[in-house]
Amino acid sequence: MANRSDVKKRITALRGEIARHDQLYYVEAAPEISDKKYDGLFAELELLEQERPDLVTPDSPTQRVGVAPHTGLEKVSHIAPMLSLDAVRNEADVEGFLARIRTETGEDEAVIWAEPKFDGLSVEVVYENGHFDRASTRGDGRTGEGIGHTLRAARALPLRLRHPKKMPDILVVRGEALLLVKSFQKLNRARVERGEEPFANPRNAAAGLVRRLDPAGAEAIRFAVTFYDATGLSIQDAPTQETLLKQLEHQGLPVFGARARCVSMENIRAFHKRLMEARDQLPYEIDGMVLKLDDRAARENMGTRARSPRWALAWKFEPRHEITRIADIAVSVGRTGALTPVALLDPVDVGGVTVARATLHNPSEIRRKDLRVGDTVRIERAGDVIPEIVGRVDTPGQKRGDVFEMPKMCPACGAELEMRGRKAQCPAGIACPAQLVGRIVHYAARGAMDIDGLGEKTASQLVERGMVKTLADLYDLSAENFKTLEGFAAKSAKALFDAIQNRTKVPLDRFVWALGIRHVGSDSARQLARAFGSLKALRDASEDNISAVLNIGPKTAASIVGFFAERRNRDVVDRLLAAGISPQPIEKTGSTLADKTFVLTGALAGWTRAQATQEIERRGGRVTTTVSDETDYLVVGERPGSKLEQAKRHGVKTLDEADFRKLLGQGG
Structure with a gap:
């Protein structure tokens, strides 16, 4: 030892x-x-x-059992502890359990009740005087999370018992909240099309949905609930597990799945084999079987351990390994608008990790591997990280699905797709929900709208909760709305609200860049702002007019015209303007720096980089990020970078901060 x-x-x-x-x-x-x-x-x-x-x-x-309740949900104390089950994976442990039952009950043929082990979320539902009162998760076994607001959406769960007078005043039933396999795949398809990560398995999907503070999303999902235990029913009224379940069924409470009375290891082994063979055809996920001593009085005599009853055991199946089925092929819309086909898989264990999706890269890859919905495939994790379909496994006699075709319209917003090389692209930009998180982060970035506190985590919460459907919705939110987000208190919520509302008058070039138009960077946005002077003039410009602007090529010009030609984009921009956004022309106070090109390097004591740029542009000059033969001046601050050496090689004149101030003063 x-x-x-x-x-x-x-x-x-x-x-x-x-x-x-x-x-x-x-x-x-x-x-x-x-x-x-x-x-x-x-x-x-x-x-x-x-x-x-x-x-x-x-x-x-x-x-203990499970974890402490999530702070966002009401804490609910269980009437009696919700225990877990000891789990085993081999026959020897099951035989040991059976031998212990026989020894402690003194019966050579003690009846063992066998049920499926449902792969769902453990729940407790309380009926008072025959009416649904509350529901909760297991939590730490003594205190759970209140989920009655979402579990009511389970249509199979009665809100009133059929024969309440035959039940105790308080009946506590326990079971599993499940997401049926078809509902799970439908949900994951929708998540992939929105650019979100799919759930790993139906259990995690159910866990996430019933915990929603806002039950609206859960109502659209058809939860299944099945019960397997009750507190409050006396042993006289239900002396065995079999009679207890019949009592629950008689009251209209859902109890489903194959069950069996077993008196020998042969009986148990046969039922285990039966469940294993049926597993892939069931409409819900199971991951093993549960064995319980049928006699409820004998159970009380055996008692419990700290976290599990001594009279019950879970015999778990070995996880599916590496070979699985393509349940569906969805198309994911990335944050830049690129579309990627994704295989939604029946969950499978690959290297100790549950895999429910695999990227298919592009339509050419799907055709090369000849993959279709319903195919059996082999999965590997490329580099031990990324799930990848290695190839199809031939299944003789199996009818194959249709050949996959990429959609013509964006699944997230309905815009007509464009092909860019092998990739399909959604042109809707700021109007596409799947691109929205990335667009918000870019819109709020420094150099764009400069909204402090609006990062990726906050943007993700706003989109996932349905609080922001377009960029313009940011301006409709209150400080109280932000206060509901994770990580926000009253002070930080007010700060973000103020940061958004105070960013209404912005230079035109920063607003153009904030829109995230493809191929338009901060430099080209400044060139466009100087050339056209107003947002309206830029919106109305032709490709030829835009291409005539210095350093704006035909590809960028086509992208700008295409952006404003998309109705959804125009609608979002109009809503932003209606919300009070007022793009300001780049102010000019002279032309003494006209046709002069500057590059900035290092930290300036008197200005931020944006302020120095603005001072140059007000006098007719332009600022670029790269030193070349076309550069007239390099402004050098503290701790300059490699651009100083580049300027020397190109013979570019350098200005320290005093020289720069003098030049601006002469221009004044």
Whole structure:
């Protein structure tokens, strides 16, 4: 046996790792490892604590169930603890469980009730006087999260029992909230088309949806709920697990899935085989079977451990490995508008990670590999990270799906797609919901609208919660709206609200760049602002007129005209203007620097880079980012970069800050 210090270090490490994976699994619905790998960590911790009971602490994962409730939801105390189940993966452990049951009950043929182990979210539902009162997640086993506001959306869940007079005043039923496989794939398809990450499996999808503070999104999803236990029913009224389930069914509570009475290991083994064979054809996910002592009175005599009953066991299936089925092919719209076909897979374990999607890169790749919906395929993780379909696995006699065709319209916004090389591109830009997070971040960036505090995390929350559907919606939000976001308090919410509302009068070039028009950078935006003077003039300009502007090529000109030709983009720009955005012409106070080109390097004490640029442009000069033979002056601040050496090679005149001030003064 290892010394106590080494064991303690390993126990501490395991507890930390398990706690992190619990957070990812239960709260964030974004697991990083497979169930099998998690079970291995837990089993190692249990074994070490059995060897060193003096190191067991009350906060160890082995002494509790799940994780603490999410702070955004109401805390609900369970009437009785919601326990977990010990899980095994081999027959020897099942035989050991059966032998222990026989020993402790004194019955050689103790009846074992076998049920599917549903791969869903554990829930508790409370009925008072026959009426639905509340629902909660398991949480830490004693306190869960209130989810009654979303679980009501489960149409199969009765809000009133059929025969309430035959039930106790308070009936507590426990089961699983499930997302049916078809609903799961439909949900993931919609997420991919919006440019979002799909859920790893139906369980995580259900966990994420029932936890929504706003139940609107959950109402559109058809949850399934099945029950397998109840508190409040006396042993006299329901002496066995079989009679308990019949009582629940009699009240209209959903109880589904194959079940069996077993009195031998042969019976158990046969039922396990039956479930394994049916697994891929079921409309819901199962990941094993549950064995329970049927006699409820005998259960009470056996009692429970800290986190699990002694009279029940989960016999889990081995996870699907590497070979799976393409359930659907969706098209993901990226933040830049590029479209990528994505295979939505039946969840499969690849190298210890659950994989539910794989990129198909482009239509040529799909044709080369001859992939279709319904095909059986082999998955690998390229570089041990990115899931990739290696190839199709021939399945004799299987009818294949139709050949995949890329859509003609953007699945996120309906705009007609453009082909750019092998990639399809959505031209809608700021009007496309799938591109919206990236567009907001660019719009708020320094050099664009310069909205402090509006980064990617905040933008993602605004879009995911439906608070912002176009850029213009930013100006309709209140400080109270921002206060509902994760990471915001009253002060930070007010600061972001003020930052947005105070950025209305902006230089025309910064607004043009903020729109994120393809091929238009900050330099070309300044050139356009100087050449056209107003947003209206730029919107109305032809490709030839735009191409005539210095350093603006035909590709950029076509992109600008195409952007404003798209009705959705025009609508968003009009709404921004109606919200108070007022692009200002670049102010000119003279022309003494006309036709002079400047490059800036290093930090200037008197100006920011943007202010120095503005001073040059007001006097008719232009600022570029690259030193060349066309450069007239290099303005050098503190800690200059490589541009100083480049200026020397090109014979460009350099100005320190005093020289620069003098030049501007002469221009004044």
